Amino acid sequence: MSKFFFNRILWLxxxxxxxxxxxxxxQTTTQTVRRDxxxxxxxxLTPDARSGSMGEAGVAISPDVNAxxxxxxxxxxxxxVNTVSASYNPWLRKLVPDVSLSYLSYAHKFxxxxxLGLSMRYFNLGSVQLTNEFQQDMGTYTPxxxxxxxxxxxxxxxxxxxxxxxxYIHSGLFNNSFxxxxxxxxxxxxxxxxxxxxxxxxxxxxxxxxxxxGADISNIGPRVSYxxxxxxxxxxxxxxxxxxxxxxxxxxxxxxxxxxxxxLLTPSPPIRDAQGNIISGKDDDKSVPAGIFGSFSDxxxxxxxxxxxxGYSLGIEYWYNKQFALRTGYYYKDPxxxxxxxxxxGAGLKYKAFNLDFSYVAASxxxxxxxxxxxxxxxxxxxxxxxxxx
Numbered sequence: 296m297s298k299f300f301f302n303r304i305l306w307l308x309x310x311x312x313x314x315x316x317x318x319x320x321x322q323t324t325t326q327t328v329r330r331d332x333x334x335x336x337x338x339x340l341t342p343d344a345r346s347g348s349m350g351e352a353g354v355a356i357s358p359d360v361n362a363x364x365x366x367x368x369x370x371x372x373x374x375x376v377n378t379v380s381a382s383y384n385p386w387l388r389k390l391v392p393d394v395s396l397s398y399l400s401y402a403h404k405f406x407x408x409x410x411l412g413l414s415m416r417y418f419n420l421g422s423v424q425l426t427n428e429f430q431q432d433m434g435t436y437t438p439x440x441x442x443x444x445x446x447x448x449x450x451x452x453x454x455x456x457x458x459x460x461x462x463y464i465h466s467g468l469f470n471n472s473f474x475x476x477x478x479x480x481x482x483x484x485x486x487x488x489x490x491x492x493x494x495x496x497x498x499x500x501x502x503x504x505x506x507x508x509g510a511d512i513s514n515i516g517p518r519v520s521y522x523x524x525x526x527x528x529x530x531x532x533x534x535x536x537x538x539x540x541x542x543x544x545x546x547x548x549x550x551x552x553x554x555x556x557x558x559l560l561t562p563s564p565p566i567r568d569a570q571g572n573i574i575s576g577k578d579d580d581k582s583v584p585a586g587i588f589g590s591f592s593d594x595x596x597x598x599x600x601x602x603x604x605x606g607y608s609l610g611i612e613y614w615y616n617k618q619f620a621l622r623t624g625y626y627y628k629d630p631x632x633x634x635x636x637x638x639x640x641g642a643g644l645k646y647k648a649f650n651l652d653f654s655y656v657a658a659s660x661x662x663x664x665x666x667x668x669x670x671x672x673x674x675x676x677x678x679x680x681x682x683x684x685x
Contacts, residue, residue: 332564332579334482334519334528335466337418337440342398343382344672348641348654349610350624352553354537355492355509356612359650360402360674363414366509366535367446368458368490370402370410378402380650380674393421412446412460420468438468446488454495460488462514464530468521479522486516486530503543511535512560518583529586532560537608549614557606557628560587563594603629610639618645622654637666650674 343361346353353365360378362369384396400414420438446460466482494507512534518527537555544550565576576595579586594600610624620643627636637658644651651673658666 332529333531333559333561334521335440335464335514335530337396337416338442338464338514339531339533340384340396340418341670342384342396342416343380343400344641344652344654344670345612345622345643346610347384347656347670348622348624348639348652349553349612350555350608350626350639351557351606352537352539352555352608352610352624354511354535354555355494355507355539356537356551356553356610357505357507357539357541358492360400360412361398361672362448363400363402363412363444363446363460364398364416366458366490366492366511366537367412367460367488368448368456368492368511369509370404370412370446370448370458371408371450371456372492372494373402373404373410375402375676375678376404377677378674379677380672382670382672384668384670386668393419395419408450410448412444412448414444414446416442440468441465454493456492458488458490458492458511460490460513462486462488462516464516466519466521479525482519482521484516484519484530486514488513488515499540499542505541507539507541509535509537509539515583515587529561529583532583532587534558534560547616549617551610551612551614553608553610553612553624555606555608555610557608558590558604560590562586562590563600563604565593566595603632619643620645620652641670648676648678650676 341347341351341353342364345359345361346356346365349356353361355366358369358372360373360380362373379399379401382398386394386396396416396418398414398416401412403411405411418440422435422437442465443463444460446458448456448458450456462485464482464484464486488511490509490511492507492509494505496503496505498504512532514530514532516530518529520527535555535557537553539551539553541549541551562579562581563576564579565573568574577589577593579593581589591601594604606626606628608624608626611622613621622641622643624639625636626639635658637656639654639656641652641654652671654670656666656668
């Protein structure tokens with residue numbers, strides 16, 4: 296198996312996961328950061344430019360069609376009847392010119408209380424040149440991951456909503472060219488998300504305000520395997536909690552402060568000796584429910600290490616006349632548990648039925664594998680597009 300291929304997967308997914316079956320992992324270079332019990336790493340990569348420019352905060356910010364990813368329950372509060380957005384993320388073009396994440400999202404309001412969401416994402420890791428242990432050419436392979444989602448959100452009263460999503464997942468990171476005697480194949484499975492959203496209008500400092508809180512548990516699904524009879528891996532079940540506070544400074548100026556917490560609800564791999572015996576932590580070979588509930592107390596380093604597994608997102612958004620936006624944010628996660636820390640910047644422009652957003656990750660390669668990453672999102676409101684009064 297190509298060491299370059301493995302390193303590309305580990306690097307491009309933020310260093311938070313390792314997908315290789317155990318029999319193959321020994322052939323790779325070692326990494327400080329790893330989650331060798333998790334599959335389908337790309338699901339938790341931020342797809343849209345708006346949240347991408349706010350330090351990856353998106354659970355409780357004002358609803359738009361990209362709530363399909365962040366918190367589907369927010370779809371019940373979107374104002375437009377039919378909205379679609381397309382996002383494109385060319386990853387690390389200075390290092391690997393053919394890797395990208397694409398995301399398409401759609402939302403439809405049935406009435407004041409009910410909404411439907413549909414979305415698709417495609418993570419392309421580019422063409423990889425394969426070589427065996429003798430450095431012989433074994434051709435090329437294009438690893439990729441794909442998901443398709445359907446979400447339903449319902450509002451209860453004026454302030455609260457719930458959401459449910461179903462997801463089809465395909466992970467084609469490996470083929471039989473990587474086999475060392477075992478049959479390696481793609482992964483096809485399903486998962487579910489549950490979410491909630493609450494918002495309360497009020498007044499702060501004499502100004503109109505809106506406080507919002509959201510929660511989303513995503514990718515609840517069965518364990519999967521990349522080989523017949525091989526080890527099974529957890530989907531990256533993930534908990535997001537977020538709050539956002541918006542103040543209308545006057546008729547033209549609006550300011551939002553958002554804060555998110557993020558944690559994987561999967562077992563922390565224990566520390567083992569050379570014989571495979573656990574010397575610290577807990578056995579991570581368990582059921583999905585046990586893995587979710589046990590993920591808060593199974594880190595080998597105890598409570599201190601559990602805190603390191605939490606990611607923190609702080610985001611700021613400023614709108615002028617609801618037409619031009621400036622955004623910034625900061626993301627932090629312990630370097631041993633994720634993709635480090637970095638600042639984000641971005642802007643947005645709204646013209647009639649169109650919203651155009653972009654974001655930029657301001658970091659060095661040493662601090663984050665996402666350094667210099669750009670994201671672009673185009674959002675279209677079809678009702679405004681065909682409204683003759685616009």
